Amino acid sequence: MAGIYIHIPFCKQACNYCNFHFSVSLANKEKILRAILKEISLTNNFIETKNVETIYFGGGTPSLLSKDELELILKEINTSFIVAENAEISIEANPDDINKKVLQGWKEIGINRLSVGLQSFDEAELRWMNRAHNATQSLQCIDEIQAAGFTNFSVDLIYGSPLQSNENLINNFNIIAQKKIPHISCYALTVENGTLLNKQIKEHNSPDVDTEKQAEQFQILLNLMEANGYEQYEISNFSKPNFRSKHNSSYWQGKPYFGFGPSAHSFDGINKRRWNIANNSLYIQSLQNELIPYEEEVLTKKQEINEYIMTSLRTIEGLDLQKVEKDFGDDELKRIFSCAKKYVGGGKIIISESSIYLTKKGKFFADGIAADFFVTAD
16 A cells, blocks of 8 residues: 655745745646646556555645645546545645634545644744744634544644743643644754755854754653653654554655655655656646656665664664564674664663664664664665
């Protein structure tokens, strides 16, 4: 079974930290929609299966599309693919786009999971991020989602911003706990090249992020999540029982997925990756000529191993030792064991009969540990 990701490259305004591909002009929205529909219809045999178990509208801000526009995409997907009866169909949405009518429309066309770009309940912090919504809308949208009957939804939280105190972070989480939100994605604020935030920091118009403060706030979050019954099934993702994101989990599990829209990525589940051009005009022009504007790479065995290490160590299940031996051989299994042993004594890794996984302490060093596990020789 495969997943489908649809990239909707539009936003009302640019958040100061974001480097995703998007445009704040909606002038080409109709043309982009037609191009996405064409791309779906032109799908070849890049992935052997046409059976789909998850569909994810991401961006950008897909909640800027109307019910009818979203339905057109879903209809084309159902024409070109075999969608499971119980498929998880998600949409990313901003709080200011959510209301009773919109929510009802999404339910009518089969959307059954929401991922809300909430980020914070603090007014000053939202203004600093240049978010399109305010703190009142952050609160109201949760009530509206639950009143509409959505039980499967997630909110995004950003921690470690220069404006965020530990008290504000705890307040954000307490609201989430009180509202009984079933899934939370928590991300440390990062400074990406090409963003307004990066420019502001370089020009000394904004304080830089404090990595020690971020580590402290991550620990606060871990403690709060555990105390309130949330499972940290991936470094940045926490859920109540049975509310993991099936779509995002498929990425970490190495399952195949199709990506449609400008800048969207696809993976065949073995060793091939594709990514569409991150240019709306060229994407439209290509699809008007019935050509999908993508680049492709075939992963080397070294890249395959390293990708598996990077993604699996982020999850609660960790590295599957049987999979390592089966897919990469006994020598690779021995090498990974050797790497892992030096972290056991420091309390950062646990080696069980079937897996190698990070402890709570180890999660603070996940990227560094993964890098140490990487194959460096060709």
